[in-house]
Structure formats: C-alpha cells, structure tokens
Amino acid sequence: MVKVNGIETAAAGKSIRMLVEDGGYRCDHVAVERNEEIVPKTQYDTTIAQEGDVIEIVQFMGGGQ
Amino acid sequence: MQDDVLLLGGHEFHSRFILGSGKYSLRLIKAAVEYAGAELITLAVRRANTKEQESILDFIPEGVTLLPNTSGARNAQEAVRIARLARELGCGDFVKVEIMRDTRYLLPDNAETVRATEILAKEGFVVMPYMYPDLNTARDLVNAGAASVMPLASPIGSNKGLATKDFIQILIDEIDLPIIVDAGIGRPSQACEAMEMGAAAVMCNTALATAGDLPMMADAFRKAVDAGRKAYLSGLGRVLMRGGEPSDTLTGFLR
Numbered sequence: 001m002v003k004v005n006g007i008e009t010a011a012a013g014k015s016i017r018m019l020v021e022d023g024g025y026r027c028d029h030v031a032v033e034r035n036e037e038i039v040p041k042t043q044y045d046t047t048i049a050q051e052g053d054v055i056e057i058v059q060f061m062g063g064g065q
Numbered sequence: 066m067q068d069d070v071l072l073l074g075g076h077e078f079h080s081r082f083i084l085g086s087g088k089y090s091l092r093l094i095k096a097a098v099e100y101a102g103a104e105l106i107t108l109a110v111r112r113a114n115t116k117e118q119e120s121i122l123d124f125i126p127e128g129v130t131l132l133p134n135t136s137g138a139r140n141a142q143e144a145v146r147i148a149r150l151a152r153e154l155g156c157g158d159f160v161k162v163e164i165m166r167d168t169r170y171l172l173p174d175n176a177e178t179v180r181a182t183e184i185l186a187k188e189g190f191v192v193m194p195y196m197y198p199d200l201n202t203a204r205d206l207v208n209a210g211a212a213s214v215m216p217l218a219s220p221i222g223s224n225k226g227l228a229t230k231d232f233i234q235i236l237i238d239e240i241d242l243p244i245i246v247d248a249g250i251g252r253p254s255q256a257c258e259a260m261e262m263g264a265a266a267v268m269c270n271t272a273l274a275t276a277g278d279l280p281m282m283a284d285a286f287r288k289a290v291d292a293g294r295k296a297y298l299s300g301l302g303r304v305l306m307r308g309g310e311p312s313d314t315l316t317g318f319l320r
Contacts, residue, residue: 005113023113025113026120028155029120029154030113030154031110031150031151031153033146033150036146038149038150038153041155057112057113058111058112058150058154059111059112059113059154060108060111060120060122060131060151060154060156061108061109061111061121062088062089062109063085063086063087063108063109063134064085064086064107064269064270
C-alpha cells in the first residue's frame with residue numbers, strides 16, 4: 001500500500017502523474033512530496049510509487065491570519 | 066509620491082497594503098484585490114482535497130505577487146518543508162514564515178522563526194518573517210537575511226489593533242528593513258496609525274473577512290494606508306505638551 005495524503009491506497013506501481021490525475025488535480029496546481037522529498041514536476045512520469053511510500057500532494061488555498 | 070517604492074528582496078511594489086486570502090469566498094478575492102489595490106496576497110499550503118476542485122490560483126488577478134505562508138508549522142524544520150513545497154508550486158520565491166507553537170494566542174515562536182529565516186534566505190527565498198515585536202529578534206532576522214520584518218499588532222484574527230505599538234515603533238526606529246505590521250489590525254484607523262508611525266506596509270485578512278461589506282472595507286483600508294503613508298512622508302506636526310498656540314496672528318488687533 002501507498003499512503004497518499006494520509007490514506008492507504010493501492011497505488012504501488014503508479015507514476016506520480018497518475019496519482020495526481022487520479023485524484024482529480026491538475027499537475028500545474030500541485031506540489032508532490034515522496035517520503036518527504038519533493039518530486040520535481042519534470043519527474044512526475046518517471047517517478048513510480050513503491051510499496052510503503054508516503055506521498056503528499058499539496059496545493060495553495062486561502063490563508064492569511 | 067511617484068517614486069515611493071516598497072522594495073522587498075529586490076522586487077518593487079507601489080501598494081503598501083498586503084492582503085490575506087483566508088476565511089472568505091474565492092469569489093470575493095478579485096474584488097478584494099482590486100479595492101485594496103493590493104500587489105501582494107498571502108496564501109496557505111495544504112493537502113490537496115478532492116472536495117475542493119477549484120484552485121485559488123484561478124481567482125487571483127494577474128500581476129499580483131503570491132506570498133505563501135508557512136502556517137501550520139510548529140518549528141523551523143516544518144516551516145522550511147512548507148516553503149520548499151510552496152516554491153515547487155511554481156509561483157515565485159516569496160515566503161512568509163509563520164511558526165506557532167502556541168494554539169491559544171497563536172503567538173509566533175521567535176527563535177524558530179530566526180532559524181527558518183536563515184535556512185530559507187540561504188536557499189534564495191525572499192523571506193518575510195512574522196514575529197513578536199522584539200528588537201533582539203529583529204536584529205537576528207536582519208542577520209539571517211530577512212527581506213522584511215513583520216511584527217504582530219495583536220493576536221492573529223483578533224481585530225484588537227496596535228496592542229504592541231511602542232515595541233513596533235522601536236523596530237521602525239532601529240531596524241533597517243521594511244517593518245510590515247501584520248496580524249491584529251482590525252480597523253482602517255489602526256492601519257493608518259501604523260503607517261503614520263513609519264511602518265512600510267500593513268497586512269490584513271480578518272479585518273476584511275469579518276467586515277459587513279468586504280470590498281468596501283478593502284477600499285477603506287487602502288485609503289487609510291495611503292493617508293498614513295502620506296502623513297508619515299510629510300512629517301507629522303509637533304505636539305505641544307502644555308497650553309495652546311494660535312494659528313493666526315490677527316486676533317490681537319481688538320486689544
């Protein structure tokens with residue numbers, strides 16, 4: 001299993017791009033961490049989620065004080 | 066006033082009113098930016114949520130510089146992690162460092178803020194740290210490579226105004242970086258007062274988000290910030306500690 005944004009998911013073997021798009025997000029609107037290391041956007045196709053990985057997909061939202 | 070430029074990390078701004086984007090509808094952001102005349106807007110970085118398909122980036126007018134914050138960070142390490150993710154989102158090098166351990170008053174952790182500022186400045190970020198107004202910390206932030214110092218006026222979201230006024234004045238007088246008053250400013254008159262004191266800019270979010278008419282309040286703040294800036298630049302008139310002084314010289318002719 002792969003933990004994607006805190007949820008155990010059967011995503012081992014999928015590329016980062018697939019994970020992002022499966023979640024319904026646009027690649028140009030998110031940033032991705034794999035095991036606390038940022039995955040550069042140029043590597044979304046070539047980076048493959050492995051069993052036990054922890055993936056975080058983040059985006060901007062409203063915030064101030 | 067033409068060349069009254071606010072310089073942050075080598076970037077020029079003409080607006081001195083920084084806007085937050087929290088606690089109100091995405092649909093109001095465009096009007097808020099326009100009425101506020103804002104050129105900088107803060108954003109937060111959060112886990113992507115499938116329930117929110119809309120991206121805030123689609124609602125921010127072009128030409129506005131994004132200022133991601135590190136809210137949610139409890140120490141320097143978490144703030145650095147959020148800042149790096151924000152930069153990876155592809156919207157520039159600005160970051161507002163916010164580190165809070167205290168959840169009741171939301172007061173910033175000055176020591177961790179200095180640590181995060183040092184790391185991020187070395188990585189090329191334009192670092193704007195939110196801090197409790199303390200002169201020694203402000204000096205440490207200067208040495209750490211901060212682009213500005215952002216002291217709080219009163220606790221975040223409180224709308225209580227310039228509770229730390231005298232200590233902000235010390236920073237304005239002693240620190241050779243833009244001092245941007247952030248957090249707690251609730252009314253245009255308070256924003257104006259901060260600018261009269263010599264603050265380089267004011268940042269607001271809750272004052273607008275909790276106002277009855279957000280765009281109108283944004284307009285009021287814009288005018289207040291502008292008025293305070295002009296008053297500061299022109300030099301405030303002196304105060305007489307005792308007595309009065311006539312403003313004309315003709316009243317004596319009857320005697």
